[in-house]
Amino acid sequence: MAVQWLLVCHGLVTLLVVVSFLCGNWPIFQGTFVQRIHFFLAFGAYDYFRRVIDFVFGARGTGALASVEYFCCDRPNPILQILYLGIIGGTYYIIVKSSFSYIPGYYLSEIHRYTSLLAVAVGIILFLLTSFSDPGTVNIENVSQYLSAYPYDNIIFFEKDCSTCKIPRPARSKHCSVCKRCVARFDHHCGWMNNCIGEKNTRYFMAFLFWHFIICIYGVVAIVLLLAGRMKELQVIHILTVYYGIDNSFRGLAPHVAQWLLGSYNTQVLIMVFLAIVSLLLTGFFAYHAKLCITNTTTNETFKWQDYLSWQRKLKEAKASEEALKASLGELSLEKKVRESKCKAICRKSRLEEVEVIQNNIYDRGFVHNIYEIIYPLSSRRSFSHKKSKLR
Numbered sequence: 136m137a138v139q140w141l142l143v144c145h146g147l148v149t150l151l152v153v154v155s156f157l158c159g160n161w162p163i164f165q166g167t168f169v170q171r172i173h174f175f176l177a178f179g180a181y182d183y184f185r186r187v188i189d190f191v192f193g194a195r196g197t198g199a200l201a202s203v204e205y206f207c208c209d210r211p212n213p214i215l216q217i218l219y220l221g222i223i224g225g226t227y228y229i230i231v232k233s234s235f236s237y238i239p240g241y242y243l244s245e246i247h248r249y250t251s252l253l254a255v256a257v258g259i260i261l262f263l264l265t266s267f268s269d270p271g272t273v274n275i276e277n278v279s280q281y282l283s284a285y286p287y288d289n290i291i292f293f294e295k296d297c298s299t300c301k302i303p304r305p306a307r308s309k310h311c312s313v314c315k316r317c318v319a320r321f322d323h324h325c326g327w328m329n330n331c332i333g334e335k336n337t338r339y340f341m342a343f344l345f346w347h348f349i350i351c352i353y354g355v356v357a358i359v360l361l362l363a364g365r366m367k368e369l370q371v372i373h374i375l376t377v378y379y380g381i382d383n384s385f386r387g388l389a390p391h392v393a394q395w396l397l398g399s400y401n402t403q404v405l406i407m408v409f410l411a412i413v414s415l416l417l418t419g420f421f422a423y424h425a426k427l428c429i430t431n432t433t434t435n436e437t438f439k440w441q442d443y444l445s446w447q448r449k450l451k452e453a454k455a456s457e458e459a460l461k462a463s464l465g466e467l468s469l470e471k472k473v474r475e476s477k478c479k480a481i482c483r484k485s486r487l488e489e490v491e492v493i494q495n496n497i498y499d500r501g502f503v504h505n506i507y508e509i510i511y512p513l514s515s516r517r518s519f520s521h522k523k524s525k526l527r
């Protein structure tokens with residue numbers, strides 16, 4: 136039974152590490168040990184590693200490490216693309232090697248040998264489309280059209296030139312420091328795709344996330360059906376109840392069935408757990424980006440709005456404090472009224488604090504229009520090329 140418990144512990148630790156690393160900075164984990172693990176994995180561990188390199192190899196070692204860091208984080212590179220292909224290819228290879236001999240099975244028909252390959256192939260095609268498609272590069276030829284397509288809201292986007300590309304920077308665009316270009320409706324630079332996610336390829340990125348979620352769920356369901364089929368074919372329940380005298384109830388059979396599965400089909404169980412974890416992560420990631428698409432916002436704009444709203448709140452708080460101070464000072468001579476004025480000031484302040492700063496997103500044109508804009512980007516439409524220059 137020790138091996139089984141080891142496998143369960145391995146699964147739980149893997150889940151904790153993956154969730155902490157990818158989602159540890161989400162608001163729901165604030166102040167928890169998941170957030171602490173995230174900071175250790177994201178920053179602390181690397182900091183310790185750098186110190187060890189410095190201690191062992193001195194300045195030459197840290198210099199070499201800085202070069203590697205620059206190549207991996209600040210320059211376009213295919214490391215994560217190769218890792219993605221390794222993960223999807225490796226997982227499919229393990230599934231073929233460990234499970235295809237049981238297909239067709241009691242609950243799985245032969246068609247799943249081909250549909251699984253098709254599912255993986257579509258996933259890789261979507262990956263290639265997102266990785267190698269133009270995210271919406273802004274250049275001297277199309278900048279005037281982008282300037283007309285996305286007006287400045289003068290809240291988070293103002294008329295400005297890109298100091299690197301030497302062209303006006305359209306609203307919603309951003310200069311990507313990794314790709315060294317301005318990208319329209321910039322969402323983020325995706326290391327896995329080695330490409331920016333922008334106006335033109337958000338649709339492929341969303342399709343990629345959704346399709347990989349479907350593949351993971353398909354994998355989990357197929358493995359469950361495969362294992363259930365093996366149990367049926369080998370008459371496991373019958374043997375346990377008749378030959379071993381195990382009580383024919385869920386409570387009685389579950390530990391023995393689990394032991395049999397972990398002993399005989401541990402590869403399939405591990406793959407199933409892995410796919411379930413990845414599908415959970417993809418659900419969160421897809422839901423976050425779907426919400427952005429529905430409200431016609433980007434990840435980049437989310438950060439800008441956060442900064443703007445917190446600045447507005449601070450401004451309101453400062454004004455409220457100033458008013459409260461003025462009221463207190465003005466009425467200080469009238470001792471009788473002091474308490475009353477303080478109460479009024481406090482009430483006034485709390486009322487001002489309660490006024491919520493509103494996020495006025497002028498690019499949000501309603502659910503249908505927003506989704507249509509993702510599927511059929513503005514720059515792909517005929518009207519885009521007819522837009523006239525508004526260059527300053």
Ligand SMILES: [Zn+2]
Pocket residue numbers: 297298299300301309310311315316317
């Ligand atoms: Zn630029």
Ligand SMILES: [Zn+2]
Pocket residue numbers: 311312313314315323324325330331
């Ligand atoms: Zn980029």
